[in-house]
Amino acid sequence: MNAPDILLKPRAIRREIERKHLRIDTLRHFAEHLTSPLREVRVKSSPDPTRMQALLAEAADEEKQIPLLEAELEQALSAAAIVISTLPDIRLIELMELRYLEGRRLQSQPDV
DSSP states (O other), X not given: XXXXXXXXXXXXXXXXXXXHHHHHHHHHHHHHHHHHHHHSOOOTTSOOHHHHHHHHHHHHHHHHHHHHHHHHXXXXXXXXXXXXXXXXXXXXXXHHIIIIISOOOOOOOOOO
């Protein structure tokens, strides 16, 4: 793996973790909306409770993957820190740490 790939990997993992959290929230939201009609009198058109269970199980599976991704993120951050530490200029190291390790966006400052 080359240096640019190593530096970009933490960002990709962070995005994947964010997607997992969003998916979990969405699945729980759908399951919650399925439960409200179940409280009422059941008729043939009522939602299937097994669908609600499937959504909650899918959310639980997604949650199990998050700690694995977080561990992978820690490893990726360590690898990126090693690459960054080999740079010759301390200011460049600081900027690269902000950008790739902390995930901050670099914005140019207006001339004063």
